[in-house]
Each structure stands twice: as structure tokens, then as C-alpha cells.
Amino acid sequence: MPEPLAWQIATVTGIRAETPQVTSFALALPAWRAHRAGQHYDVRLTAPAGYQAQRSYSVASPPSREGQVELTIERIPDGEVSPYFHDVLEVGDRVEVRGPIGGYFVWEPDLGGPLLLIAGGSGVVPLMAMLRERSASASSVPAVLLTSARTVEDLIYRDELTALAAADGLHVIQTLTRSQPPGWTGYARRIDQPMLSEALAAAGATPLAYICGPTLLVEAAANGLVELRVPPAQVRTERFGPTS
Amino acid sequence: MNDPLVLDANAVAGDLVELFGFEMTAATHRCAHCGYVAAVGTLLAWTHGPGVILRCSTCREVVVRFVRTPTRTYLDVSGAAYLEMRRR
Numbered sequence: 354m355p356e357p358l359a360w361q362i363a364t365v366t367g368i369r370a371e372t373p374q375v376t377s378f379a380l381a382l383p384a385w386r387a388h389r390a391g392q393h394y395d396v397r398l399t400a401p402a403g404y405q406a407q408r409s410y411s412v413a414s415p416p417s418r419e420g421q422v423e424l425t426i427e428r429i430p431d432g433e434v435s436p437y438f439h440d441v442l443e444v445g446d447r448v449e450v451r452g453p454i455g456g457y458f459v460w461e462p463d464l465g466g467p468l469l470l471i472a473g474g475s476g477v478v479p480l481m482a483m484l485r486e487r488s489a490s491a492s493s494v495p496a497v498l499l500t501s502a503r504t505v506e507d508l509i510y511r512d513e514l515t516a517l518a519a520a521d522g523l524h525v526i527q528t529l530t531r532s533q534p535p536g537w538t539g540y541a542r543r544i545d546q547p548m549l550s551e552a553l554a555a556a557g558a559t560p561l562a563y564i565c566g567p568t569l570l571v572e573a574a575a576n577g578l579v580e581l582r583v584p585p586a587q588v589r590t591e592r593f594g595p596t597s
Numbered sequence: 598m599n600d601p602l603v604l605d606a607n608a609v610a611g612d613l614v615e616l617f618g619f620e621m622t623a624a625t626h627r628c629a630h631c632g633y634v635a636a637v638g639t640l641l642a643w644t645h646g647p648g649v650i651l652r653c654s655t656c657r658e659v660v661v662r663f664v665r666t667p668t669r670t671y672l673d674v675s676g677a678a679y680l681e682m683r684r685r
Contacts, residue, residue: 358611358614358615393607393610395611409607409608409610409611451611452611454610454611454614454620455607455610455620455622455638456610456620456621456622456623456638457606457607457610457622457623457636457637457638457639458607458622458638459623567601568600568601568602568603568604569599569601585635586635589638590605590639591605591607592603592604592605592607592608592641593604594601594602594603594604595601595602596601
């Protein structure tokens with residue numbers, strides 16, 4: 354299989370705010386190739402003097418959307434790339450990207466399940482691509498999503514996840530670590546062993562686990578699942594680095 | 598491992614395609630230090646230096662290093678006893 358990974362110039366075709374700090378950018382690609390859910394694109398910015406900054410952003414859209422990908426990007430206040438997306442980029446602007454990239458942290462319907470997806474903050478983005486692909490392919494694989502965010506306003510894809518939970522048999526467990534709105538029925542602390550146990554019980558025996566988010570959250574959740582006797586080879590991780 | 602800056606090989610998957618010519622994170626490696634066999638994607642990545650260091654997720658020893666100069670790329674895979682990938 355040829356794997357061209359040339360840089361190409363994408364055109365921004367849509368911008369949608371997801372939360373106060375997180376925005377989705379739809380990009381039209383001249384050399385589009387179907388990605389696999391969980392893959393990312395590299396984005397490269399070049400300053401007039403030639404300095405380049407490069408970051409990786411997960412694809413949020415399912416592979417079935419031809420010609421385009423949607424990247425959901427969190428604004429990192431002192432970042433080199435994300436503030437440009439949030440503060441400067443407009444529909445019609447062009448940006449240099451290459452992808453799709455990655456072959457380890459991916460899921461496609463043929464891999465089956467059950468799926469146990471665990472995310473902190475914007476780590477939910479590649480997992481959302483998996484859930485959207487599961488829905489688009491009418492996969493009957495059981496799926497559980499455990500997400501952690503600081504406040505209810507920081508929950509990315511909140512309405513869509515509610516809809517998937519209602520219509521698509523997705524089991525969603527959410528925890529808000531900083532503040533909770535009145536009537537909040539989810540958890541109110543960091544992801545811990547009781548939460549992992551509940552998610553594991555809901556997913557069923559020997560799930561395929563995908564964990565994505567801040568490095569320390571990913572480490573803790575992966576170790577926690579292995580303590581709960583999930584085979585390490587069934588636990589795939591993607592670390593985003595420090596919390597913003 | 599308690600370092601919030603550490604990433605994993607997924608973060609440099611694009612660089613690995615540049616080096617090897619095809620997707621490498623799904624390839625299998627065997628750590629030359631402890632013998633652990635796992636996907637390249639499980640390797641922990643230190644990316645904040647001049648080059649990239651990939652370490653075994655089990656014993657933390659160096660498995661892969663690479664660094665680029667303006668004209669050359671240097672790649673050290675002596676920490677891998679073997680790499681196993683799909684033929685194409």
C-alpha cells in the first residue's frame with residue numbers, strides 16, 4: 354500500500370465553536386484520503402522569516418466524509434499553533450497539513466469490541482471519530498465512553514454524545530473535576546478505580562480500550578485498567594502532554 | 598513515570614513515516630534491554646530536545662533515537678532487538 358505523506362494546502366471550509374476553548378475546523382483537502390478513526394494530521398505554520406511550528410491534531414470526523422476532515426483543536430494559551438487557528442484563521446483561509454497519520458491508536462468496525470473509550474479534555478477528539486464511525490457504519494459493537502472535563506461548559510460534543518447515548522446504545526459516563534452545575538448527576542472527581550470499574554462492567558469482558566488525554570491521566574487510567582485485569586495488549590494509549 | 602511532558606510514538610508517527618517510508622506505529626518491536634514485545638506506538642516519546650527519544654514503556658530504556666540537521670537525518674534503533682512490520 355503506498356503511503357504518500359506529502360504536505361498539502363488545505364482550505365478552511367467551516368469553523369464551529371465546541372466549548373469556550375475548543376473549536377472544530379473543517380478542512381477541504383486536494384489530496385484527500387480516507388483516514389482511520391483515531392488518526393491525526395500534522396499541521397505546519399511557516400513564519401515569513403522561515404521559522405516553522407508543527408503540531409498534530411486528531412481527526413474528529415468519520416472517514417465516510419469524503420474530501421474533508423474536521424480537526425477539533427483546543428486553544429493552548431501560550432501555544433505556537435492553536436492560537437493561530439482560534440484567533441486568526443477564517444473560512445476560506447489555507448493551511449499546510451499532511452496526513453492521515455498513525456496506525457496504532459486507530460479503530461475500525463472490523464476490529465470489533467466492546468469498546469471502552471476513556472478521555473480527558475480534548476482527548477475525546479479521536480474517540481469521537483471512533484464513535485462517529487461506529488454510528489456511520491451501523492456497528493453493533495457495545496461502546497462505553499468515560500470522559501473527564503473541568504466544568505460542564507468544557508464537555509466537548511456534549512449534545513452529540515447525549516444523542517448517541519439515546520439513539521445508538523452508547524453508554525456515557527462523565528465526571529467534572531472543578532465545578533458541577535445544579536442537578537449534575539455525573540461524577541465530581543478525577544477518574545479513579547471505582548469509575549474505571551463501572552466503565553469496565555458496562556463494556557463487558559475483555560474490551561478494546563482506547564485512552565487519550567493529558568499524559569498523567571492516560572498513565573493513571575491505563576495502569577488502573579491493567580490492575581482490573583484488562584490485558585495490556587488490549588489497552589491503547591495516546592498522550593497529549595501536559596494539561597493546558 | 599510521572600512526567601506530564603512525555604508523549605508517545607503516536608506524536609511522532611509522521612516523522613516515522615518520513616524515516617521509514619511507511620506507517621510504523623502499528624509495527625511490532627522487541628526492546629533490546631528487557632525483551633518486551635509491543636507495538637511501536639506504545640513507546641514513550643521525549644520530543645522537547647533537539648532530537649526525539651523513544652523509550653520502552655516497560656523498562657524506560659532508549660529504543661529509538663533520531664535527530665535531524667539541516668542536511669542529514671541520524672537514526673539509532675540499537676535499542677530494538679528487532680522490528681516486525683507487514684510486507685508490502
